[in-house]
Amino acid sequence: MSADTHFPAANALTARLYETLKRHPKRIVFADGEDIRVIRVAARMVAMEIAVPILIGNRERIHKMAKDAGLAMTFVNVIDPAKSSDLSLFCERLKKVARYRGKEIADPCEIVSRPHNFAAMMVQYGHADGMVAGNQSMPATVFRAAMTMIKPIKDVPKVFGAMIMVAPHLQNFGRDGVLFMADCGVIPDPNVKQLASIAVETGKLARHFLGRRPRIAMLSHSTHGSAGTESAKKVLAATELARQKIHDEYLEIDIDGEIQADAALDSTAAEIKIKDSRAQDPADVLVFPNLDAGHISLKLLQHVGGAQNYGQLIMGLSRPSAQVPRTVSEETLLGTAAIVGAEAIKFHEFYLAKER
Template identity: 40%
Template sequence: MRFIGSLIEKLQRHPKRIVFPEGSEPRVLQAARQFRSLRLGAPILLGDRTAIKEAAEKLNINLEGIRIINPATSEDLDNFARRFEALRRAKGIRFEEARAAMLNPNYFGSMMVAMHQADGLVSGTNEVTGSVLRPLFQIIKVAPHFTTASSCMIMEVEDTRFGEEGVMFMADCGVIPEPTVEQLADIAVTTAQLAHKLLNVRPRVAMLSFSTKGSAMHPSVGKMQAATALAIRKAQEHGLEADFDGELQADTALVPDIARRKLPESKVAGRANVLIFPDLNAGNIASKFVQHIARANAYGQIMLGLDRPAADVSRGSNAHDILGVAAIVGVQAIDYKSLYPDAGNHIPGE
């Protein structure tokens, strides 16, 4: 909670509006109440008003200061539908289909964020990843000057020798199954940018593999080597001060004694606070191992490279996890343009 505590302090000074599409879910209700009680901003719950109030009553949750919107009765429904129709016209969608889509809280919530009626979105407690990502990618899309939308998990472990005082950023753990060299470089840079914004430290990025500096030969090793070189160039183009090294094995990236034996001159080895995985299998599996075996506080998936802040939480998340993710999304929204220049300028359907 050290990490989230520091973000809460920032967000209390700059409160934000976070929309939660799963408004009647008990864990979301608890997180929204905490979000409001901690003075982090205005939580917005989507769904049937009666169902949300009944769920809150069962949990003895006070809904004062929490906004509730039912997409089906919202005055914005038709306007959102027209804008979605314009966005998807090339796909042949008609107004009736667009309106039906906007009745889905994930679509409605994504449009709220796109239209600046909310500062960020947190969903996924009862949804598979595709149900959350599809509306985001169709409505919000990739930020200007970026080509890759991905995600990262932020892990906080008790052992402060790892990462940055126990905090590690791991990507991509939720979106791209087989990233290309360019996508891996984009993932590395956007994750490093987020680490810098949230921790205010210099990112030390390890591009992970089963090999360290050519100790094994395989096309995937060459892929990580190429991605490392490209990430360094992209970071320079974006004015990001960070250290990148790869390819590195996980122990070389995280354990100082091993790093001193293998790569004594590396600025990253043994001190990495950002871990970039070669594919989604590795990232997803590793993040769940760390979460459950190391009993880490796990926050994510935090979306990277999108035009607006959003997150897709795990269906196994508890209220504390959801609150932490909402705080991260809120802090991102404080100055999102520092992460993605020119972000937020596009209005859907215009």
């Protein structure tokens, strides 16, 4: 696949995703559609034949931006929520959901016509397969829309965020130069149950994308009791709870914790700190004890280590969606959309089969 100034050559992760989506293209809705980065990504996705992009925003403005940049809009759908034929349908559905929850909404159409809410409704009701948002909005806006409009997974106690990082140039960066990291964006101080759920759900995500048995590291400042702090004890308790869930659900996932980052990723450190660690592979999934640790690690790996980031994926919802930062690059937008599309394939294979 040829690269251009906006889109570098595909890496080990995205190359597989693009090939998969060529066989099973998905409809990806971009809630912040009035952005030249999104328009470029949409045109690229069409050229690659991996998705049908849907841009939310003012049609005339988006088409003018595309024309000024010399970008074709063939097969790129643009929807202005206030003018959409689906608006009244979504309004009625929102009113029904509110009544079911014992609430009354004074102006449901005003709520639904907000771009992020409309995009999330499209995903929830099958008008799109996945959502990407955040390039022109605050993270809280994206998460609120997704959590309000998209049905949660009942077994996940709280929605969280997961990142996928790719850095084949860095030492000890997972087994394949890919790391899955959570929670990097939502829960400030997860409790034991939430931390265990974060581990299991991110492990499932890694299993899907790596195509093999992943290893989860429940990170701490302590390794197997080297420090007896309450924080370390919480991580250990979450590890045991997650291990039990993995066992009960017959998941192909390995887990270790509480464990320091060097022992989780560097085999030399693991040989010193962990008994009989020689047969263990480096961790593929890093679960952080709190949001500060996760978010700081993410930014350092991205901006200092040069790791390519994708996401963050909004985990714990029944349909795939992602929140990207306002500083997002077009490469990250494209790769994140591809990840959301691949998650949509999984949804169609598993969740819809359960509903039938």
